[in-house]
Amino acid sequence: MGLDIGGSTTRGVLFRGGQAVRHSRAPSANIQNVSPEAAAAALREVFRGLAAEPSVPVLAGAGGVDTPADAARLEALIRSVSGVSSEVPVTAVHDTRLILAAGGHTTGIAVIAGTGSVAWGIDCTGCERRAGGWGYLLGDEGSGYWLGRETVRAVLRANQREPDAAPDPFTRAVLLHTGVSSAVDLIAAFHDRPERSFWASLSRTVVEYAAGGDDTALDLTHRAADELHALVMMVAEHLDGPLPVVLGGGLARTPVGDRLKELLAESDVSDVTVLDQEPVLGAPVLAQAVWG
Amino acid sequence: MGLDIGGSTTRGVLFRGGQAVRHSRAPSANIQNVSPEAAAAALREVFRGLAAEPSVPVLAGAGGVDTPADAARLEALIRSVSGVSSEVPVTAVHDTRLILAAGGHTTGIAVIAGTGSVAWGIDCTGCERRAGGWGYLLGDEGSGYWLGRETVRAVLRANQREPDAAPDPFTRAVLLHTGVSSAVDLIAAFHDRPERSFWASLSRTVVEYAAGGDDTALDLTHRAADELHALVMMVAEHLDGPLPVVLGGGLARTPVGDRLKELLAESDVSDVTVLDQEPVLGAPVLAQAVWG
Numbered sequence: 001m002g003l004d005i006g007g008s009t010t011r012g013v014l015f016r017g018g019q020a021v022r023h024s025r026a027p028s029a030n031i032q033n034v035s036p037e038a039a040a041a042a043l044r045e046v047f048r049g050l051a052a053e054p055s056v057p058v059l060a061g062a063g064g065v066d067t068p069a070d071a072a073r074l075e076a077l078i079r080s081v082s083g084v085s086s087e088v089p090v091t092a093v094h095d096t097r098l099i100l101a102a103g104g105h106t107t108g109i110a111v112i113a114g115t116g117s118v119a120w121g122i123d124c125t126g127c128e129r130r131a132g133g134w135g136y137l138l139g140d141e142g143s144g145y146w147l148g149r150e151t152v153r154a155v156l157r158a159n160q161r162e163p164d165a166a167p168d169p170f171t172r173a174v175l176l177h178t179g180v181s182s183a184v185d186l187i188a189a190f191h192d193r194p195e196r197s198f199w200a201s202l203s204r205t206v207v208e209y210a211a212g213g214d215d216t217a218l219d220l221t222h223r224a225a226d227e228l229h230a231l232v233m234m235v236a237e238h239l240d241g242p243l244p245v246v247l248g249g250g251l252a253r254t255p256v257g258d259r260l261k262e263l264l265a266e267s268d269v270s271d272v273t274v275l276d277q278e279p280v281l282g283a284p285v286l287a288q289a290v291w292g
Numbered sequence: 293m294g295l296d297i298g299g300s301t302t303r304g305v306l307f308r309g310g311q312a313v314r315h316s317r318a319p320s321a322n323i324q325n326v327s328p329e330a331a332a333a334a335l336r337e338v339f340r341g342l343a344a345e346p347s348v349p350v351l352a353g354a355g356g357v358d359t360p361a362d363a364a365r366l367e368a369l370i371r372s373v374s375g376v377s378s379e380v381p382v383t384a385v386h387d388t389r390l391i392l393a394a395g396g397h398t399t400g401i402a403v404i405a406g407t408g409s410v411a412w413g414i415d416c417t418g419c420e421r422r423a424g425g426w427g428y429l430l431g432d433e434g435s436g437y438w439l440g441r442e443t444v445r446a447v448l449r450a451n452q453r454e455p456d457a458a459p460d461p462f463t464r465a466v467l468l469h470t471g472v473s474s475a476v477d478l479i480a481a482f483h484d485r486p487e488r489s490f491w492a493s494l495s496r497t498v499v500e501y502a503a504g505g506d507d508t509a510l511d512l513t514h515r516a517a518d519e520l521h522a523l524v525m526m527v528a529e530h531l532d533g534p535l536p537v538v539l540g541g542g543l544a545r546t547p548v549g550d551r552l553k554e555l556l557a558e559s560d561v562s563d564v565t566v567l568d569q570e571p572v573l574g575a576p577v578l579a580q581a582v583w584g
Contacts, residue, residue, distance in 0.1 A: 032480075133479075135479055137441070138482055139448075156430065160423055191428075
């Protein structure tokens with residue numbers, strides 16, 4: 001069984017001979033986002049949907065599995081609700097590992113540009129490195145939330161420079177998306193609405209205007225790509241290369257991902273896969289790497 | 293009457309002939325930090341302590357008074373609990389105005405480097421400018437919270453570069469202050485503890501180590517001063533100068549404030565006052581400027 005425990009959804013797939021034979025889906029079981037009770041309920045729902053034998057091992061990828069203790073806690077939770085036999089392996093890993101595997105690789109660098117961001121890599125010596133993934137308050141550079149926040153900051157900065165200027169089309173689109181009438185109102189709105197996904201959704205407006213050639217939006221998408229590129233290179237410099245790169249997350253197939261591919265090409269990283277399938281489908285490849 | 297409505301304390305002073313004759317203090321009445329009920333209760337407590345006649349006008353400085361609507365809301369709240377006669381003025385202004393006045397000026401630039409940060413100025417033509425003050429999620433560059441967060445980021449960055457290196461004395465002090473055992477645990481700790489004041493208090497460790505010559509701590513304090521300097525210059529460039537600068541907030545009398553004074557001197561701003569009295573004592577000077 002493969003599980004992908006995301007911030008909004010938990011996806012489960014039952015594999016037989018490497019082929020997906022049953023799919024299941026439930027709300028988030030990520031204990032960084034929901035209570036342990038809600039996480040357990042979501043996992044129960046996924047396992048009910050998959051209806052697997054107790055002898056089927058479980059490989060789960062989840063955001064926030066940063067330390068062996070995080071992994072052990074999630075593994076214990078999965079064991080307690082899954083009905084998996086005690087001698088059968090249950091392994092929890094950071095979700096970047098699923099991304100890399102879904103891209104068809106067992107060594108390489110996975111970068112996620114979703115609501116959050118992170119880069120992780122593993123080389124053929126088994127050496128691993130991670131960069132970013134510090135969460136929305138400390139980093140997540142180049143992520144959807146980061147891009148939304150930087151957009152708000154860009155609008156505020158322009159307003160600070162010229163408080164009496166009429167808003168340009170991009171600024172009007174940002175104000176419309178966020179439901180406020182003036183730039184200065186964004187300060188209160190941003191602090192009053194704590195949902196990260198709302199501000200991450202502002203990145204849709206940015207990539208739309210970037211695609212249309214708006215200078216501010218283009219600058220923002222380029223800065224996001226620069227940040228993601230820096231994460232990838234930070235991982236790459238510590239690993240035995242050259243390594244393939246797999247790019248996942250909601251921003252992968254946008255001007256941010258396009259720009260990141262350009263930057264990687266300039267850094268002589270040309271083997272770049274933009275993920276076009278669900279990360280959970282990487283579970284068989286990953287299982288091979290993890291369990292042999 | 294003068295009020296200084298801060299994020300943790302509300303200070304009230306009754307003046308007679310420009311002299312403070314009675315002091316009063318209560319918890320925060322800042323509606324950005326506490327409920328309207330708690331704010332009303334705190335204001336009632338301050339007014340009870342001052343026991344002023346209904347004919348005494350009220351001048352209140354508060355963080356978060358960003359728009360005329362913010363001012364009107366706070367003025368209405370004060371009126372509703374103070375017992376001030378309806379024909380007597382009640383005026384709410386951004387708390388930077390109190391800082392400037394407490395520094396003895398009616399024109400000039402006030403910069404606050406406390407838990408948050410902001411610069412505001414007014415010139416002799418009555419033109420006003422503000423820079424920063426976007427709150428902890430969007431900016432507050434150079435503030436105590438910002439400095440705490442950048443410290444956490446610096447520790448994480450060093451750990452990302454050399455995951456297996458033993459922590460240096462400054463890193464050990466940061467881990468001790470925050471009660472975690474390793475750098476990577478800071479990620480969860482930072483997101484789990486939402487109180488800004490806790491992370492702002494980490495700036496005390498930074499200024500202590502900066503004073504002791506620690507390179508990382510010095511770099512952090514210099515970066516904070518750079519950010520505050522940028523806020524001041526952003527205000528200055530739009531106003532008729534030269535203008536005096538008044539520096540307030542918990543970081544004013546630390547290596548951050550010292551460095552900021554150096555940077556301002558390099559920018560030919562030499563009339564800098566580091567506030568050594570409570571901002572609320574600026575109320576008589578400010579009253580003269582506001583009410584004539």
